[in-house]
Amino acid sequence: MITELSDYLAQEFDLHFKNLDLLAEAFTQASYVNEHPHENLRYYERIEFLGDAVLQLLVSEYIYRRYPELPQGKLTRLRAAMVQEKSFAAFARECHFDQYIRLGKGEEMAGARNRDSLLCDIFESFIGALYLDQGREAVEKFIRRVIFPKLDLGWFDHAVDSKSALQEFLQRDGDVNIEYDLIAETGSENAPEFTVALMVDGQPICQGTGSSKKHAEMAAAQAALEQFRADQQ
Amino acid sequence: MITELSDYLAQEFDLHFKNLDLLAEAFTQASYVNEHPHENLRYYERIEFLGDAVLQLLVSEYIYRRYPELPQGKLTRLRAAMVQEKSFAAFARECHFDQYIRLGKGEEMAGARNRDSLLCDIFESFIGALYLDQGREAVEKFIRRVIFPKLDLGWFDHAVDSKSALQEFLQRDGDVNIEYDLIAETGSENAPEFTVALMVDGQPICQGTGSSKKHAEMAAAQAALEQFRADQQ
The missing domain is CATH 1.10.1520.10 (Ribonuclease III domain)
Known part of the structure; x- marks a missing residue:
């Protein structure tokens, strides 16, 4: 053996x-x-x-x-x-x-x-x-x-939040500017829906929606991470 | 500063x-x-x-x-x-x-x-x-x-029991033979008292007493540790 x-x-x-x-x-x-x-x-x-x-x-x-x-x-x-x-x-x-x-x-x-x-x-x-x-x-x-x-490969992304994970991912090779712009508030007062656009160095990357601005940003960050990682493969 | x-x-x-x-x-x-x-x-x-x-x-x-x-x-x-x-x-x-x-x-x-x-x-x-x-x-x-x-200096002796601590202390420089010999059982049936003699390579070092054989051995080991450490100073 x-x-x-x-x-x-x-x-x-x-x-x-x-x-x-x-x-x-x-x-x-x-x-x-x-x-x-x-x-x-x-x-x-x-x-x-x-x-x-x-x-x-x-x-x-x-x-x-x-x-x-x-x-x-x-x-x-x-x-x-x-x-x-x-x-x-x-x-x-x-x-x-x-x-x-x-x-x-x-x-x-x-x-x-x-x-x-x-x-x-x-x-x-x-x-x-x-x-x-x-x-x-x-x-x-x-x-x-x-x-x-x-x-x-994203195995441990759940441990840090998606926004931090995205930031670390993008800033590996130097400083980049990440912005989340609120572009829409829809839904009702009791069930609002926020949509943000994620911009990297001024370029729009993707959007995210959620029941709060923070949730919308997390969704956008997660979508961007998946997109960038798919591009790398 | x-x-x-x-x-x-x-x-x-x-x-x-x-x-x-x-x-x-x-x-x-x-x-x-x-x-x-x-x-x-x-x-x-x-x-x-x-x-x-x-x-x-x-x-x-x-x-x-x-x-x-x-x-x-x-x-x-x-x-x-x-x-x-x-x-x-x-x-x-x-x-x-x-x-x-x-x-x-x-x-x-x-x-x-x-x-x-x-x-x-x-x-x-x-x-x-x-x-x-x-x-x-x-x-x-x-x-x-x-x-x-x-x-x-014995700061951490409480973490391992005294018998283990004594063993490690004595065996730093090679194998030694440590024995605990029961030499007396006194006291009453409800409050027995045990006395053991601690022998190192056949030489008697000290005695310990306690309400069980194990407690008596621990007491002897602790006394020996203190004695050896005092000798080192």
């Missing part, structure tokens, strides 16, 4: 582990250790403890530098979305780490291999092992491929 | 900041920025966001390596004790950081300068600024002086 994993990591990610015991530890659950009491095995929890902190720092530093104007509250929400169990489990699945976990029979039968909480743990312990084996640079290279591109 | 702080850091900690704006940002609260709207100042919150993650990783990595047999649960409790608000506030006071914070008048009057939550924030933002200005090595050097010695 560990030889296969090591070969897979070399082939797929150009990662060459020196300490295969560490790699094995990162992919071994306690249930497996309990079933093999004479093999003197270790399970992933301690390495996961370290990997969790490595990910926290590298994600924090990346978004701190990438979004120089985002206030702390939004940085904190964005980080929380990026490092949450659901996200790490998705990254683990994308990397096919589920195939390489060593589980006890009971846990296997109970479906642990496809459980978000286990996959999240394994993603963290893999990062911890990579950090111990090859240092911070190797982890950065790996997460530049596996985590950071998801920002551009 | 910032020149004084910079001089103080150079003199006391041999730290020479290149980017004094960053250092100023780390010691400036929002209330001060609000009172000086024309000076285009920034306040510490974003840097604190980063500093928090830097401290989490460096503390995690240190205790991961220092206590190679401590299970994840205890590592997590120990880290929580080390990075909690009360601890960081104490470190900030020890470093006299409270003297250099730029506060608005209202916050000053309200006693913010001596508030644990602010001092904790400032400790984190200082670490964030140090990390950005001079990299991880400089932060490690600083916390090897300010944080890690507190482990040997």
Whole structure:
């Protein structure tokens, strides 16, 4: 199992582990250790403890530098979305780490291999092992491929509001001027409807409607984000 | 204020900041920025966001390596004790950081300068600024002086139990054999009292008593820890 994993990591990610015991530890659950009491095995929890902190720092530093104007509250929400169990489990699945976990029979039968909480743990312990084996640079290279591109794909837009997300998206390559112009107020007094036009550097991009000016602006920003991202593909 | 702080850091900690704006940002609260709207100042919150993650990783990595047999649960409790608000506030006071914070008048009057939550924030933002200005090595050097010695002084013993703390303390320099021998059961049936003798590599060190065997062992471990630490001074 560990030889296969090591070969897979070399082939797929150009990662060459020196300490295969560490790699094995990162992919071994306690249930497996309990079933093999004479093999003197270790399970992933301690390495996961370290990997969790490595990910926290590298994600924090990346978004701190990438979004120089985002206030702390939004940085904190964005980080929380990026490092949450659901996200790490998705990254683990994308990397096919589920195939390489060593589980006890009971846990296997109970479906642990496809459980978000286990996959999240394994993603963290893999990062911890990579950090111990090859240092911070190797982890950065790996997460530049596996985590950071998801920002551009909009995975975490819900964590910051659409207007902030649009602003950050457009200002990656320098300052742009974003305006929301109210162009219509329709509906009744009890059910008003606002329409705004979103202008980027004076050019109209799209419109948004909503039950308040703020909701209309959010709708316009969301539509613009989707449009710009579709254009990039 | 910032020149004084910079001089103080150079003199006391041999730290020479290149980017004094960053250092100023780390010691400036929002209330001060609000009172000086024309000076285009920034306040510490974003840097604190980063500093928090830097401290989490460096503390995690240190205790991961220092206590190679401590299970994840205890590592997590120990880290929580080390990075909690009360601890960081104490470190900030020890470093006299409270003297250099730029506060608005209202916050000053309200006693913010001596508030644990602010001092904790400032400790984190200082670490964030140090990390950005001079990299991880400089932060490690600083916390090897300010944080890690507190482990040997027993500041965080409550986070792991005394028996574990004693074990880790004694096994820093290699394997030792620790035994707790029950030597007396006294008291009544409703109020029993147990006495154990603590043996290290076969040598009796001290005794402990308690209402259960476990409590007696904990008392013995605590007494031994205090004895060994006093011997070290």
